[in-house]
Amino acid sequence: MTRTPEEAVRGLWTTLSARDYDGIADWVTDDCLYLDMPLGPSLSARGPADIVKRLQVGWGDLAAYENHDGLLVADDAGNVMYEHSETWTFRSGEVFTLAFATVHRVRDGKVCLWKDYWDYGAIMNNAPASWVEALATADTSWVYDATEDLAALSG
Template sequence: MDARDAVLGLWRTLSDRDWDGLAAYLTDDCIYVDMPVGPTAAARGPADIVKRLQVGLLDLAGYENHDGLLVAEGDAVLYEHSETWTFRSGEVVELPFVSVHRVRDGKVALWKDYWDFGTVVNAAPADWLEKLGSADTSWMFDATGLI
């Protein structure tokens, strides 16, 4: 699988919230970083990356990724896209993203998401931040110096 296909497959699978399928697109040592939070709160490896993504996405009533510009050069893939998050209480937010990926042997080995945390906070239910504060953080990995 080439780098472009690996990234598009990852995002289609994430849009379906197919957690088992998502893990298949990640290398065993893949690092995932939500850049607004920073490298000290990264996740490493498929199981922990899935746990990390579930913190934000599992309890949503709806989640959808919208394709956008994808630029691939060698093992690097930049993907400008957006996500629609629908909270169980009815709030909806469209969140613009730029994701940077490095692909190795047909799987994503590095995944960095750039987005505006304030966009979610301004649209989320009042208790959303409180719920984040009590989420499982067993996945947390300090990727400082590795990304």
């Protein structure tokens, strides 16, 4: 069964909303690049296992996380633009919703490129100090410098 690009992206985000870390590999390629664009390509993750580690840096200590579906536009080449938002609930009680624009590229029914665009200041202004401080000691074994990959994909 081959998924359409729309099905691959919506399936990935349904899995993410459930924080089903084991299920992510069903939706991304073994060489998938994940980039949080506000942080730059030098702090990217590559492949399902490292993408999970990266996601757990942000979401690992959340009491709840929910993706809110939004506008999804796809072309025949497998490029997908997805406008959505996420609600983060911290264990200390803070709750905020962050707007996202995400660019995906889908190959053979799985996401092979995932670029998130979001407001860095919104997280830093709404997250509790304990969450921000924990970033300094977070697992960074996932870090992959995708600078050259991104240049090749864009050019």
